[in-house]
Every structure is written in structure tokens, then in C-alpha cells.
Amino acid sequence: MKISEIASWYHDIKNHNLTYDSFICTYEKVNLDILLDINTVPFQLTIISHETGEVLTLSVECGYEVQAYLSSADLNTLRSILKVPNGNKYPFSPTAFFRFLTEHFPNHIMESKVSYQVLSKLYHFEEKNRPYYWHLICWEKYPESGKHATLKNKEKTRIRYPAIYAKIKDKDISVAYRADKRFERDIENDLQD
DSSP: OBOTTHHHHHHHHHHTTOSEEEEEEEETTEEEEEEEEOSSSSEEEEEEETTTOOEEEEEEETTTEEOOSOOHHHHHHHHHHTTOOOSTTSOOOHHHHHHHHHHHOOSSOOSOOOOHHHHHHHHTOSSTTOOEEEEEEEGGGOGGGOOOOOHHHHHHHHHHOHHHHHHHTTSSEEEEEESOGGGOOOHHHHHOO
């Protein structure tokens, strides 16, 4: 199913130098976060239940094509997210749900943000119990350590702090995280070149 309405949203995400965005919508009295991650190939469109945190991720292929015919496992997950009872006497059309989404995709980035707990589950963050920025570690200064920035650390930073990620994505720099926000350092000072 082609969802060309994603194009405007995608371009605005790109224009703001972000790699993902989300918006909140309600379908049949069920509150959902819809997340579009454009840093993956193919793009990922993720549907997240506010109530249960259940997640369904779909690929957005070239030309903004989303697979409308779901596997039985994905169909069951979508039914669960949308609170649709199983059984033949409860007709359910994923196509109708996708049409609803198509009508509600934003044309520009939104202010809503998915909770850290859901993002952590979605992206398998390292150190899930440490969500808050603390400081940068420039590994080039410590060659004797033999350590380097990890992909997991870059991914966590991309999602949590896109502005920091934009500055360090091509450098051997990691972000150190803390469990307690009270000790979070001033990010702007660390971003100065």
C-alpha cells in the first residue's frame, strides 16, 4: 500500500536534521504513538500502544510503500494494540486502519515524544537504567584505553539527543549517561566546538 502522505513528514524531519519523529493519534478510542525512523533502510514506521506499550514495526520501502498484508503474528499484534477481539464475529480490516493513518500523517514534525521506556525497548538501548546525558568522552584523547564509540551508544544518542548526535556521529566520541537527572550537565557547553 503506497502512503505518499509520509513524504511531507519525511522531508520536514530531514530539513530539521532529525532522524525520527512521532505523533499521537487516537483510533477507535485507543491512543497510539506513531513513530517514523528515517535513519534505517528501509524506513521504519512503528505503532505503539499508550496503554500497554505493545509495538508493531513496519517497513516503509522505496516510494513510501508499506506492507498492507500483515503476517498472522503482525496481524495479531495490531489487533492487540487496537484492542480488537479475536474471532470471526469481530471483523477487522488493517486496510481501514492504514487509511485512517494516511489521513492523519502530519505534514511537519510534531512536539510529541515517545517515552524513554518505549524507545529503550524499541531500540534495545545499552544501559537502559541510565537515560540522562552526563558528558562526552573523546576516545581520541585516550588511545591507550583501546576503546572506541560503540554503535549502540551512537544509536541511543541519536534517539535521546539528536543535536548531540548530529555533532558526534562521524567522530570517535561516546556519550556517558547517568541514572539521575539531577546531575545532568549542561549539554550546550559540551557541544561547543
